Amino acid sequence: MTSATLVSDRIAAALSDVIDPEIGRNVVDIGLIYSAELIAEDHLLIRMTTTTRGCPATGFLVDAVRERAASEGLAQTVDVELTYDPPWSPDMMRS
């Protein structure tokens, strides 16, 4: 198992209880987490999106993802980057 995969699996577990309030499923299953990579030693960068650009839950979701990743001890510092490239679509959901 590569370190990238290890991070990915641990991220999925850590974020399993961050629920998108509208859809009622966790952010990983909905496909909101685009990537999670260690960009330096103990520095994790998570790229994520939201289902709707401008959604009022955006800030809360970003904070929750950062908080969960940090509290699980995945890295010393965690940055969350919000992106809409590509924009989210329902096809990105895990069935």
Added chain:
Amino acid sequence: MPGAPISRWTMSYFAVSLVCLLSGLAAMGSGFGFPSGDVGAPDTLVVVHLLAIGWLGLLFCGALLQFVPVLAAARPRFASVAAPALVMLVFGLSALLAGFLSLGGRAGFDLAIMPVGAALLVSAFIALAVSYAATILSRPEIDLSGKLVLVGLVSLLVTIALGATFTGVLSGMLSTEWSAELLLRGLPVHAFSGVAGWMSITAVGVSYRLFSMFMLAPESGFSTRRLIAGLVAALAMLWVSPFAALAYPGADVAVEWIAVALFAGALFVYLSDVFRMVRSRRRKTLELNTLAGVGSLVYLLAAVVMVAMHQLFPDTLAFGPAAIYALAMGWLSGLGLAQLYKIVPFVTWLEAYGPVMGRAAVPRVQDLVRESRGRSWFILYHAGVLLGVAGLLCGAELAFHLAAWVEFAAVAGLAVELFHARRLGYAPADIRLPKGAVRPHLLFANQI
């Protein structure tokens, strides 16, 4: 913080709008105004404006305060107008209704109170319209929903300009040789600009985004250009029809037919898009708000058919009033109540649980409502609307009055459900208020 902020005063708008709806339904149920009175009688004007401005106007304005920044993905512009506009709308509507009651001899106010009320209403609506338009136009690209809301706002301006002019005529302050002609020709334009233009087109615009979000359907492949072109052309026909009559007597009927045909064509395009969303949705089991919202579209279709029947057979059955009733109480109110049932718990959830998400276990949005109860109230409401339409068509006043009380009971029931949602009453007790969560105020949002 990224994303649209929570609108501080949306809940206040919603609360006042529900009070107006219940008041209007109680008045209708008690035989106040049409059909017991004449369609243009002062009592009818009271009920119509209580529902059109008090219920639907405030509902739409409150919803747009929250929704326009989401739609534009931009911070709200001139957001500080929301609270003073609400105060002006309440005082303006009260003054207008007092004027109508005085016009009918039920109160003794100077009729000048009507234009004063209209001035307050016009100022408030313009302030809000500028705020919404500035927010939408702040983005370089405007999507279908944004364009439709802009068209709706233009219709709002036409509606209130005509309405304000009418208050001048009715109060006697504006007296010219063409006053009677203005009322006769302008009244249908005022009514249809409000119901079909401002409110229906805005509702269609908002529904594109909401249906897509709630059904998890792709936001692409819509017939944007055809829909916008059809609606703008239909509105233009509606607005030139009185002038056509002045230039060529009788030409207004042909222009009205063109307007009806264009509205029907636009409706077909819209319903095709909604049908495509329903078919391609990822959320197979639809929530109550989506089901009730999509269900309200049936009235839109029925209203267009009844308007056409009214044009064809103006003296057979009350197709005209029934169409307006189906649009106001079935389509617009049905969709409005359905979306209230979603927006209130969603905003409540954000206020209460957004700040602690990821730090503690929290309920889902769906846990803040009890759909089994809500479903019963929606079924009762639509039974009332169908009874009301049938009562109007058949000239059965008692059925019409009974329908209003049935709707009153259903709306009161839904209001209680929204109260429970706002107070977190249905949230599981063990996670109702986790550490750090704040119970929202009933009538306005916390500043987060």
